Amino acid sequence: MGPSADELRQELEATAEEVLGRLKSRQLFQSEWDIAAFVVFLTFVGIVVLLLLLVVIHCCCCCTSPRPRKVSPMKEKPKGVDNLALEP
Template sequence: MGLSIEELREELEVTAQEVLGRLKSHQLFQSAWDTTAFIIFLTFMGTVLFLLLLVVGHCCCSCCCSSPRPRGSPGKERPKGVDNLALEP
């Protein structure tokens, strides 16, 4: 079904040793493709975070900073659209 606790601990130790070995050798990526993929991933994540920041800023400014709209009397509705004076007799 799954790994036992001892196997999991052993696998985590091996992975930690590999990561520490790469950090000591200053070679985090195996090839230029790994570096390129990481840069593309960081660019994508930066873009997503920037867009989320814009959405939050837009929501915050439209809720807090907008001036209250004037409310007319409830029985009187303003006409919508533009009057076409060319149709007048």
């Protein structure tokens, strides 16, 4: 079975007190590794947000602008001269 409600409440209170203590002492990070991990996390989140923004911009710009339809190369009329020397 899982932890009881009292145990869960005590654990949450302990975590909240620890976070509030760090905020009061203005030391959110215990070591340089914490700072590095936070920077890596923020970089990752920033890149994901940037990519999502680019996708939204691409979809909005491409879907609303009228463009001429591309003709597939197979449906185009062949240009140039046939090389009759290659035929049997």
